[in-house]
Amino acid sequence: MKQTDAHNTRHYHHGDLYPTLLHAATDIISEGGSESLSMRKLADRVGVSRTAPYHHFKDKNALLCAIAEQGFKNVERLLEEVRVREKTESLSVIFTEYFHHYIKLAYQNREQYDLMFGREIWRHGSPTESLQTISRQHFKSWLNWIERLSEQDVIRTDDSPLRTAQVCWATLHGLCRLLNDGIYTEQSQLDEIANAAVEMMLKKPH
Amino acid sequence: MKQTDAHNTRHYHHGDLYPTLLHAATDIISEGGSESLSMRKLADRVGVSRTAPYHHFKDKNALLCAIAEQGFKNVERLLEEVRVREKTESLSVIFTEYFHHYIKLAYQNREQYDLMFGREIWRHGSPTESLQTISRQHFKSWLNWIERLSEQDVIRTDDSPLRTAQVCWATLHGLCRLLNDGIYTEQSQLDEIANAAVEMMLKKPH
DNA sequence: CAATCAATCTTGACAGTGTCAAAATATCGT
DNA sequence: ACGATATTTTGACACTGTCAAGATTGATTG
Numbered sequence: 164m165k166q167t168d169a170h171n172t173r174h175y176h177h178g179d180l181y182p183t184l185l186h187a188a189t190d191i192i193s194e195g196g197s198e199s200l201s202m203r204k205l206a207d208r209v210g211v212s213r214t215a216p217y218h219h220f221k222d223k224n225a226l227l228c229a230i231a232e233q234g235f236k237n238v239e240r241l242l243e244e245v246r247v248r249e250k251t252e253s254l255s256v257i258f259t260e261y262f263h264h265y266i267k268l269a270y271q272n273r274e275q276y277d278l279m280f281g282r283e284i285w286r287h288g289s290p291t292e293s294l295q296t297i298s299r300q301h302f303k304s305w306l307n308w309i310e311r312l313s314e315q316d317v318i319r320t321d322d323s324p325l326r327t328a329q330v331c332w333a334t335l336h337g338l339c340r341l342l343n344d345g346i347y348t349e350q351s352q353l354d355e356i357a358n359a360a361v362e363m364m365l366k367k368p369h
Numbered sequence: 370m371k372q373t374d375a376h377n378t379r380h381y382h383h384g385d386l387y388p389t390l391l392h393a394a395t396d397i398i399s400e401g402g403s404e405s406l407s408m409r410k411l412a413d414r415v416g417v418s419r420t421a422p423y424h425h426f427k428d429k430n431a432l433l434c435a436i437a438e439q440g441f442k443n444v445e446r447l448l449e450e451v452r453v454r455e456k457t458e459s460l461s462v463i464f465t466e467y468f469h470h471y472i473k474l475a476y477q478n479r480e481q482y483d484l485m486f487g488r489e490i491w492r493h494g495s496p497t498e499s500l501q502t503i504s505r506q507h508f509k510s511w512l513n514w515i516e517r518l519s520e521q522d523v524i525r526t527d528d529s530p531l532r533t534a535q536v537c538w539a540t541l542h543g544l545c546r547l548l549n550d551g552i553y554t555e556q557s558q559l560d561e562i563a564n565a566a567v568e569m570m571l572k573k574p575h
Numbered sequence: 576c577a578a579t580c581a582a583t584c585t586t587g588a589c590a591g592t593g594t595c596a597a598a599a600t601a602t603c604g605t
Numbered sequence: 606a607c608g609a610t611a612t613t614t615t616g617a618c619a620c621t622g623t624c625a626a627g628a629t630t631g632a633t634t635g
Contacts, residue, residue: 177583180583180584195493196488196492198493199493201620201621202621202622202623203620203621203622211585212584213585213623214584214585214622214623214624215583215584215585217622217624218583218584222622222623223623280550281488281550282402282483282487285550285551285552286402286549286550286551287401287404287405321565321568321569322565326562327565329554330540330544330562330565330566332543333540333543333544333546333547333562333566334536334539334566336543336546337538337540337541337543337544337546338539338543340486340539340543340546341538343488344486344487344488344491345491345492346486346491352535355532356532356535356539358528359533359535360536360539360540362528364569383612386612386613407591407592407593408592408593417613417614418614418615419593419594419615420594421612421613421614423594423595424611424612424613428593429594
């Protein structure tokens with residue numbers, strides 16, 4: 164399933180190093196985080212020499228950006244699913260479930276998630292041009308959805324949609340880190356906490 | 370002012386290395402983050418040999434924990450201030466202002482803040498015993514305050530105080546990361562966003 | 576089909592990292 | 606004054622990212 168379309172990225176000496184590296188790197192990171200990923204070990208595991216990856220990724224930073232991009236594609240897919248269900252189901256239910264899905268996705272790929280939003284890339288590294296675009300794009304999608312939600316009076320919104328989107332996202336993001344880093348809570352409380360957060364935002368007849 | 374009480378920690382060859390190291394390390398980190406802090410450069414800057422710090426901090430990890438601890442003492446002080454003002458001023462005003470103060474503090478010491486709650490220590494490193502206690506202690510203080518706030522009907526709370534505390538803190542924390550990492554927003558919007566977040570939590574006659 | 580060229584990969588090298596073991600030094604209590 | 610103990614240093618090891626230069630391969634063109 165991965166080898167079948169092996170020639171849309173051209174195959175080189177090794178086969179197709181680029182996707183192989185990306186995949187292996189994602190694996191390594193999911194186990195021990197980005198600091199456990201060494202360019203040399205990566206090359207080793209894939210079976211090439213230490214500096215071979217540098218012909219496909221300018222930097223370690225560039226490699227990390229590529230991994231983060233994949234993550235953004237995943238969460239974007241989550242929002243697309245929302246848009247589909249939106250036509251037939253209750254908005255508040257979808258909203259609630261999106262929260263749960265998002266948090267679960269973040270938890271199952273926590274290292275990748277940290278890469279997407281963490282300081283390593285955004286503050287100390289330098290985010291790739293393409294990472295910047297996909298990240299902005301995703302926020303736009305989110306903003307759009309929040310706008311639809313407030314138009315339909317589903318969520319509390321005493322402010323501009325932009326502010327609401329920022330605050331809601333901050334809450335969601337904060338929850339993810341809370342759970343991902345295991346601070347102040349455990350994963351068993353996940354569902355309850357997510358529900359409590361949603362309740363705080365929903366404009367329901369309480 | 371630092372040398373005056375130089376003998377509560379005994380003075381050694383160098384003078385008092387422990388606080389000197391701690392201070393210098395905090396400085397270095399505040400500029401370039403924890404990954405820019407090298408034990409060797411630190412030792413160099415302070416004027417001792419590479420491995421001297423290892424007699425005061427078991428690890429680089431232990432050093433980072435010590436820095437994080439200082440951060441917790443700072444935020445704890447913020448909550449103490451709240452307890453004082455509580456007797457004379459409006460709770461909702463204090464709550465709002467606490468949000469702004471906390472965010473500002475986090476922003477002004479962002480690297481330290483990341484250390485306090487980030488994966489580096491909590492997930493990949495191993496938090497010191499004393500760091501764990503002070504961190505738990507701080508959440509207890511926060512929880513206490515949230516309890517008082519919901520008893521006085523200041524904030525929305527459809528759930529147990531614990532859940533409310535977790536969600537509110539997640540929101541606050543999420544905002545900090547949002548601003549610290551410069552994702553999806555800029556620092557100029559800080560005040561507005563913080564206000565929007567508070568509004569979402571307050572149970573005011575809207 | 577052969578020769579050139581560019582893409583891909585490897586080897587060697589350098590400066591930097593955390594940290595351990597053992598040796599050296601200074602300070603303190605007696 | 607002396608010996609014990611706390612403090613610091615030197616040496617060493619196995620890592621790390623990444624650059625420059627050379628080697629190899631696959632594709633392209635004459």
